[in-house]
Amino acid sequence: MVNNADILNANILIVDDQDVNVQLLEQLLHEAGYTRVASTTNPSEVRTLHRKNHYDLILLDLQMPGMDGFQVMEGLKENAADDYLPVLVITAQPDHKLRALQAGARDFISKPFDLLEAKMRIRNMLEVRLLYKKLEHYNKVLEQTVEERTAELRASEARYRSLTELAxxxxxxxxxxxxxxxxxxxxxxxxxxxxxxxxxxxxxxxxxxxxxxxxxxxxxxxxxxxxxxxxxxxxxxxxxxxxxxxxxxxxxxxxxxxxxxxxxxxxxxxxxx
Missing domain, CATH: 3.30.450.20 (PAS domain)
Structure with a gap:
């Protein structure tokens, strides 16, 4: 299970070329109790930042000059350490929502913001993301345990056969x-x-x-x-x-x-x- 402290301690990145939008989202997240919130107005930095910080959630604006949100997601796919893209897109264009989901986004927030809906979508996505990470960690531990036990059994069998052959x-x-x-x-x-x-x-x-x-x-x-x-x-x-x-x-x-x-x-x- 994921507890409330895990969710509020999640690593979040805000990506928007408009400072006013960044400040609004930062205020919303801080008031909700989130403690690890970073931001950038430069979309070309996102892939490098995610590679370094492994964000649990990226709040990504789609309409940005130079490099839009769809291009950012393509870059993240090339760099992802797992097959889960932790992106929640922000858009004022209704026809962009389906395209964003097809491109790999997990959910969306519409502009102008409905603060209550935004908080709910952010929390729900973080809960799913953290559960996914726990499951991924559990599977790795299980796989390692199976490999270790298999090696132990093979070594035990080899010792047993060696002893029986000597005796x-x-x-x-x-x-x-x-x-x-x-x-x-x-x-x-x-x-x-x-x-x-x-x-x-x-x-x-x-x-x-x-x-x-x-x-x-x-x-x-x-x-x-x-x-x-x-x-x-x-x-x-x-x-x-x-x-x-x-x-x-x-x-x-x-x-x-x-x-x-x-x-x-x-x-x-x-x-x-």
């Missing part, structure tokens, strides 16, 4: 159909698993000798979507040696609690005769 022989992930989607280390070679072979089918037709009791217990845990820690399973190799593995895994779910697969780590223990 195990392999890291693995599987999809909801239990096909291997990511492995770090020689997991497929060590287990004799062909890519695409579901978990709980260690080796399949490619490797024999797996302990069926252990294999079925692992299949049961996976079917129940249960985590498992240091689960040991083994196989007997063709040379008669027994090879043992220890694996830990956990099911993964998306934000809708839909099962999307497993991930875990594994260690190959020493083979023995």
């Amino acid at each position: 195990s022989d392999w890291y693995w992930e599987q999809d909801e159909n239990m096909n291997f989607t990511r492995v770090s280390g020689p997991v497929l070679e060590m287990l004799g698993i062909q890519a695409g072979t579901p978990a709980g089918e260690p080796g399949g037709a490619q490797a024999a000798g797996w302990n069926e009791t252990e294999r079925k217990l692992l299949q049961k845990k996976i079917a129940a979507r249960q985590p498992f820690l240091d689960f040991a399973f083994s196989r007997v190799n063709a040379d008669g040696s027994q090879q043992t593995f220890r694996v830990s895994g956990e099911p993964m779910f998306d934000q809708s609690s839909r099962f999307i697969g497993y991930r875990g780590i594994g260690v190959k223990l020493s083979a023995r005769k």
